[in-house]
Amino acid sequence: MAHESKWIKWLAHSVLMTFSFACLIPFALLIISSISSEQSIINNGYSFFPQEFSLKAYDYLWDHWGELGRAYGITIFITVVGTAASLAMTSMLAYPMSRQDIPWKNFWAFFVFFTLLFNGGLVPTYLIYTQVFEIKNTIWALIVPGLLMNGFHVLLVRTFFMTSVPPALIEAAQIDGAGEIKAFYKIVLPLSMPIMATIGLFEAIMYWNDWFNGMTYVTDPSLFSIQNILNRIITDIQFLSNNSNLSSTAGEAMAEMPTTSVRMAIAVVGVLPILIAYPFFQKYFIKGITIGAVK
Amino acid sequence: MDEVAKNRWKRFAPLLLLMLPGLLYLLINNYLPMFGMIIAFKDINFAKGIFGSDWIGLKNFEYLFKTSDAFIITRNTLLYNGAFIIVNTLGAITIAILLNEIRAKLYQRFYQSVVILPHLISMVIVSYLVFAMLSSDSGLLNKSILPLLGLEEISWYSSKEYWPYILTTVNIWKGIGFLSVIYLASIISIDPEYYEAATLDGASKWQQIRKITVPLIMPVITIMTLLAIGRIFYSDFGLFYQVPMDSGILSDTTSVIDTYVYRALMNLGDIGMSSAAGVYQSIVGFVLVILSNYTVRKFNKENALF
Numbered sequence: 315m316a317h318e319s320k321w322i323k324w325l326a327h328s329v330l331m332t333f334s335f336a337c338l339i340p341f342a343l344l345i346i347s348s349i350s351s352e353q354s355i356i357n358n359g360y361s362f363f364p365q366e367f368s369l370k371a372y373d374y375l376w377d378h379w380g381e382l383g384r385a386y387g388i389t390i391f392i393t394v395v396g397t398a399a400s401l402a403m404t405s406m407l408a409y410p411m412s413r414q415d416i417p418w419k420n421f422w423a424f425f426v427f428f429t430l431l432f433n434g435g436l437v438p439t440y441l442i443y444t445q446v447f448e449i450k451n452t453i454w455a456l457i458v459p460g461l462l463m464n465g466f467h468v469l470l471v472r473t474f475f476m477t478s479v480p481p482a483l484i485e486a487a488q489i490d491g492a493g494e495i496k497a498f499y500k501i502v503l504p505l506s507m508p509i510m511a512t513i514g515l516f517e518a519i520m521y522w523n524d525w526f527n528g529m530t531y532v533t534d535p536s537l538f539s540i541q542n543i544l545n546r547i548i549t550d551i552q553f554l555s556n557n558s559n560l561s562s563t564a565g566e567a568m569a570e571m572p573t574t575s576v577r578m579a580i581a582v583v584g585v586l587p588i589l590i591a592y593p594f595f596q597k598y599f600i601k602g603i604t605i606g607a608v609k
Numbered sequence: 610m611d612e613v614a615k616n617r618w619k620r621f622a623p624l625l626l627l628m629l630p631g632l633l634y635l636l637i638n639n640y641l642p643m644f645g646m647i648i649a650f651k652d653i654n655f656a657k658g659i660f661g662s663d664w665i666g667l668k669n670f671e672y673l674f675k676t677s678d679a680f681i682i683t684r685n686t687l688l689y690n691g692a693f694i695i696v697n698t699l700g701a702i703t704i705a706i707l708l709n710e711i712r713a714k715l716y717q718r719f720y721q722s723v724v725i726l727p728h729l730i731s732m733v734i735v736s737y738l739v740f741a742m743l744s745s746d747s748g749l750l751n752k753s754i755l756p757l758l759g760l761e762e763i764s765w766y767s768s769k770e771y772w773p774y775i776l777t778t779v780n781i782w783k784g785i786g787f788l789s790v791i792y793l794a795s796i797i798s799i800d801p802e803y804y805e806a807a808t809l810d811g812a813s814k815w816q817q818i819r820k821i822t823v824p825l826i827m828p829v830i831t832i833m834t835l836l837a838i839g840r841i842f843y844s845d846f847g848l849f850y851q852v853p854m855d856s857g858i859l860s861d862t863t864s865v866i867d868t869y870v871y872r873a874l875m876n877l878g879d880i881g882m883s884s885a886a887g888v889y890q891s892i893v894g895f896v897l898v899i900l901s902n903y904t905v906r907k908f909n910k911e912n913a914l915f
Contacts, residue, residue, distance in 0.1 A: 326707035340738040359752025407631030410624040435887030438645025523731035581737035
């Protein structure tokens with residue numbers, strides 16, 4: 315018995331260790347490749363043990379900080395504004411839906427829920443956003459389509475309001491003369507910080523990682539987020555040089571550019587903020603997944 | 610309208626006002642495109658506008674289903690998602706059971722955070738990670754691993770036969786942690802008394818896993834699987850678009866309905882074909898969601914979506 319349970323424990327550790335290793339190793343390869351010298355990548359490929367280290371790729375990126383910095387700025391802007399707007403809209407829609415006495419209660423629930431079951435697909439969505447609302451090549455394109463509010467989140471927040479905010483508290487506030495809106499932001503919202511934090515975290519990750527809207531609705535490089543720059547560079551390594559006012563000719567820039575390591579360095583620049591921030595929010599992230607699963 | 614009803618609306622006006630931005634967004638982002646699906650039945654001519662364009666009935670669908678593309682993308686979508694459901698479910702349950710065997714909280718938390726890390730990374734970054742492994746001239750596989758095993762280099766991005774395995778591997782790598790968190794949560798909620806009683810009766814660990822853990826989380830497995838089957842017509846667009854780097858040579862084994870619609874619209878500007886494929890996906894997808902939910906209801910009413 316004791317023998318067997320020990321055996322299982324070892325099995326668990328070895329399998330989980332192996333899988334954890336497989337999860338981390340690609341990131342290690344990415345980072346090591348980005349600090350390998352161009353010559354050692356040409357000779358031996360991307361490797362964990364390069365012949366020679368070099369920070370040339372980062373020097374090159376530093377020279378192009380203008381484009382990268384702006385892309386970072388755009389990513390941060392859409393993440394902050396998008397998440398804030400999303401939280402506001404989600405909670406404002408969910409709260410009245412959570413009230414037992416709201417008129418047309420079932421209609422609102424169905425109106426939100428149906429969007430989870432059925433969608434019109436990419437083509438009409440694209441045509442409506444580009445032809446009717448003309449958001450192509452505007453900052454709105456990165457914030458609004460698909461991401462701004464999610465019916466599933468609305469239902470999660472509604473359930474939280476219904477189960478965790480005692481109606482007596484709201485009634486008490488109203489007896490004290492608070493209106494509906496004041497009761498919402500003075501009583502309901504402060505009590506709902508856990509769910510707001512969870513959904514805010516998910517929304518923020520979605521905005522930070524989104525490349526689809528940029529790829530679909532934005533062609534102007536000055537509006538590219540960091541993900542869109544990455545998306546362009548993997549197929550078009552000259553993208554930074556071509557869009558730089560630094561290089562007098564594209565050919566000259568190409569000659570000096572450590573192509574293979576730059577590719578990896580820029581991916582490192584894209585992923586590092588998440589890797590650094592992850593240990594601080596992983597607890598909430600894992601909790602959030604479980605909340606979403608039990609709906 | 611009588612006085613009572615009028616007063617009721619007046620009383621709730623502030624609340625209804627609160628709902629307005631969210632409702633408007635759903636109207637624009639979700640409901641307008643549903644009505645926009647009519648363009649699949651029209652010959653879109655921008656000079657005439659969407660509503661002014663001529664109706665052509667099912668012509669767009671006829672064109673679509675005459676091509677071999679329709680078969681290939683349907684087959685790929687179903688086979689890939691089917692394989693993902695099986696492999697990810699088995700893998701995630703295994704990981705969850707093993708995580709549960711690790712009593713030291715520190716280790717458990719460490720493993721859990723690490724296996725979920727790939728879920729957090731955008732598909733664009735994933736495509737870089739895969740590129741570092743598979744690039745023909747400088748990938749780890751071609752330059753370090755295959756020579757070590759005495760094998761020939763392979764030009765991965767132009768050999769379509771490997772892609773079903775590559776994409777399945779990437780999908781497990783990215784998705785298994787997420788799913789295992791859900792299964793672990795349901796394992797943890799099992800009453801420890803079951804295990805105590807089993808241990809007293811002399812049941813081995815392996816027997817406990819087989820006779821207690823798996824049967825007790827079976828409802829969750831069934832529901833997660835049925836819900837995944839309901840979504841089998843929809844693919845992870847990023848996985849199929851970014852990871853093969855939008856390579857045309859690979860399209861036989863990597864294109865799915867979502868990537869087909871995207872390419873037909875964005876690269877070819879073929880609104881007829883792409884909207885027909887999109888409507889095909891929406892309708893079949895909707896039917897599957899309804900069917901799978903109906904099945905979930907039969908198993909357990911509480912877990913059904915509706």
